[in-house]
Amino acid sequence: MNAYTQVLFKNRRSNETVLLPEYEKSGGYQGLRAAMKMTPAEVCELIKGSGLRGRGGAGFPTGIKWSFFPADQPGDKYLVCNGDEMEPGTYKDRQLLLADPHQLIEGMAIASYALQTQIGYIFLRYAYEDCFQRVERAIEEAVEVGYLGKNILGSGFDVELHVHGSAGRYILGEETSQLNGLEGRRPNPRSKPPFPAQRGLFGRPTNVNNVETLATVPHILTHGTAWFQNLALNPESAGTKLFGLSGHLNRPECFELPLGITLREVVEDFGGGVRGGKKFKACLPGGASTPYLTADHLDVMMDFNPLEEVESRLGTAGVTVFDEDTCMVAVTRNLNQFFARESCGWCTPCRDGLATISWLLDRIEFGQATNDDLAMLKDQVKNIKGRSFCALAEGAMGPVEALLRLFEDEIKDHIRKGCCPFASN
Amino acid sequence: MTEFLPQNQIDSFKAKAAAIAHPHEMIVDLLRAIQLHHGWVPDDGVLLTAATLGVLPIEVEEVATFYDKIFRREVGKRVIHVCDSICCWATGAEMITEHLKKALGIGLGETTTDGIFTLLPTCCLGACGDAPAMMIGFTTHGLLTTEKIDDILQKERAAVAAEIFA
Numbered sequence: 001m002n003a004y005t006q007v008l009f010k011n012r013r014s015n016e017t018v019l020l021p022e023y024e025k026s027g028g029y030q031g032l033r034a035a036m037k038m039t040p041a042e043v044c045e046l047i048k049g050s051g052l053r054g055r056g057g058a059g060f061p062t063g064i065k066w067s068f069f070p071a072d073q074p075g076d077k078y079l080v081c082n083g084d085e086m087e088p089g090t091y092k093d094r095q096l097l098l099a100d101p102h103q104l105i106e107g108m109a110i111a112s113y114a115l116q117t118q119i120g121y122i123f124l125r126y127a128y129e130d131c132f133q134r135v136e137r138a139i140e141e142a143v144e145v146g147y148l149g150k151n152i153l154g155s156g157f158d159v160e161l162h163v164h165g166s167a168g169r170y171i172l173g174e175e176t177s178q179l180n181g182l183e184g185r186r187p188n189p190r191s192k193p194p195f196p197a198q199r200g201l202f203g204r205p206t207n208v209n210n211v212e213t214l215a216t217v218p219h220i221l222t223h224g225t226a227w228f229q230n231l232a233l234n235p236e237s238a239g240t241k242l243f244g245l246s247g248h249l250n251r252p253e254c255f256e257l258p259l260g261i262t263l264r265e266v267v268e269d270f271g272g273g274v275r276g277g278k279k280f281k282a283c284l285p286g287g288a289s290t291p292y293l294t295a296d297h298l299d300v301m302m303d304f305n306p307l308e309e310v311e312s313r314l315g316t317a318g319v320t321v322f323d324e325d326t327c328m329v330a331v332t333r334n335l336n337q338f339f340a341r342e343s344c345g346w347c348t349p350c351r352d353g354l355a356t357i358s359w360l361l362d363r364i365e366f367g368q369a370t371n372d373d374l375a376m377l378k379d380q381v382k383n384i385k386g387r388s389f390c391a392l393a394e395g396a397m398g399p400v401e402a403l404l405r406l407f408e409d410e411i412k413d414h415i416r417k418g419c420c421p422f423a424s425n
Numbered sequence: 426m427t428e429f430l431p432q433n434q435i436d437s438f439k440a441k442a443a444a445i446a447h448p449h450e451m452i453v454d455l456l457r458a459i460q461l462h463h464g465w466v467p468d469d470g471v472l473l474t475a476a477t478l479g480v481l482p483i484e485v486e487e488v489a490t491f492y493d494k495i496f497r498r499e500v501g502k503r504v505i506h507v508c509d510s511i512c513c514w515a516t517g518a519e520m521i522t523e524h525l526k527k528a529l530g531i532g533l534g535e536t537t538t539d540g541i542f543t544l545l546p547t548c549c550l551g552a553c554g555d556a557p558a559m560m561i562g563f564t565t566h567g568l569l570t571t572e573k574i575d576d577i578l579q580k581e582r583a584a585v586a587a588e589i590f591a
Contacts, residue, residue: 086549088512090553091553094551125551129563164454165454167493167494169493181453182450183450185449185484244553246556253554254554288510320515322515334514338548338549
């Protein structure tokens with residue numbers, strides 16, 4: 001059904017995990033072989049030229065991040081793979097690791113070489129024990145044949161990978177919190193600067209990339225940058241992206257689709273349309289912290305820049321769809337409860353601000369609010385934005401701001417009627 | 426004396442900690458190991474972790490209390506984490522949670538009187554395509570219905586009974 005070129009999911013079959021022989025047969029570890037014939041700086045340049053942008057949510061250009069890394073600095077340096085994946089609506093990395101985990105291992109070997117790091121950590125969330133086992137097995141297989149370990153492919157370069165199983169909490173997805181987590185310190189985020197590339201894990205230069213980002217790297221090495229750029233439907237973008245669909249859709253599944261595909265095609269052709277024959281009302285385009293899109297946005301390209309132009313973000317491309325009977329105040333209330341609960345409590349705008357927003361959204365949803373509460377909600381958003389220690393509270397404001405921008409009438413309807421107008425549905 | 430972790434595992438953690446430059450990095454691993462063996466992490470488990478790794482008890486405690494999947498209070502033999510994040514909420518998580526409460530006769534954060542189940546809310550489990558979902562131990566159960574929940578609870582009860590008599 002999916003006619004688009006499959007890269008990350010080309011070997012994916014339900015309830016099966018690809019082992020090393022099949023991965024090699026499908027072109028696996030050719031990217032690593034190609035990389036080892038280049039200099040580390042050439043590999044960084046290639047990734048920079050490919051246009052690959054981080055798949056973990058922020059969309060920062062991977063090659064540029066790599067070019068900031070002090071690969072020549074002597075002493076310990078680390079590579080960290082962020083597999084925390086706790087943004088609600090996001091389950092793509094799990095699908096990738098369950099299906100074909102060697103892509104990540106190969107990507108990490110290449111990144112280790114490009115950045116001249118000796119030790120890599122794969123940080124996995126507690127709920128992904130299924131991925132943990134598959135990644136450990138893939139590492140064992142790769143060590144056995146010399147893709148990992150000492151002197152990989154006879155190059156004289158060593159790569160050592162470890163898997164860390166975490167124990168919950170969304171904040172660990174924030175890279176500096178994750179470094180504290182890996183060190184076994186209380187995982188509040190760290191102040192930036194210094195950035196991890198200067199002072200990261202154990203105070204040493206560290207590069208953090210998302211699972212999907214690293215898994216994409218081998219394919220660029222194997223097939224080249226022109227091929228990678230041509231995968232996207234948007235000529236200004238590059239590559240495919242894993243879209244995890246959820247919410248009120250007939251087919252809430254994970255698909256690999258080209259960047260630049262329209263929201264309409266994602267929702268109607270891949271998601272099978274809104275379930276129960278209902279109308280599309282809104283969606284989160286890329287996880288819980290991305291501002292809503294409405295039916296007016298169905299022809300927008302699902303890609304980094306086009307979504308920023310409509311005041312949203314691609315995020316993790318976890319698309320959660322809401323049908324016409326959904327109360328957007330209630331949706332926002334649920335999202336904010338998540339962020340308020342997952343706040344690490346370190347800074348006041350996040351710890352107290354999100355709790356206040358939750359209180360205000362409760363009042364609106366249950367018909368106890370006045371116009372003063374609406375004014376206070378706007379004021380709270382203003383006071384949280386740009387004032388929190390890390391990106392958690394900033395992200396939490398995404399849906400709240402979008403609620404105010406796109407659905408203020410719905411808020412006012414709650415206030416006027418003294419109850420939720422959707423309550424009977 | 427209660428055994429929090431078999432001696433051979435303690436020895437192996439001790440040996441690893443002595444061999445690495447940053448023994449703190451094993452705190453979460455050891456807390457998880459104790460919890461897997463003992464069900465939860467009591468004060469003595471924190472002290473054991475500190476002694477095994479050669480770190481301060483407060484350094485273990487400040488880590489242990491941060492994570493929601495490390496239990497510093499006694500829990501039942503099966504901890505049910507029911508997801509209340511957006512995709513599950515949109516597909517009936519409130520109804521699923523109410524059904525669990527009724528079927529178990531407990532509220533969120535409580536343990537059944539027979540000590541078998543503890544019911545906890547959790548944020549997104551990464552099973553959004555299979556919403557609504559819950560996790561028991563390391564197993565994620567998706568596409569939940571009230572019938573499916575009743576079936577899962579019955580199987581878990583039988584499994585716990587078998588463990589007790591084994």
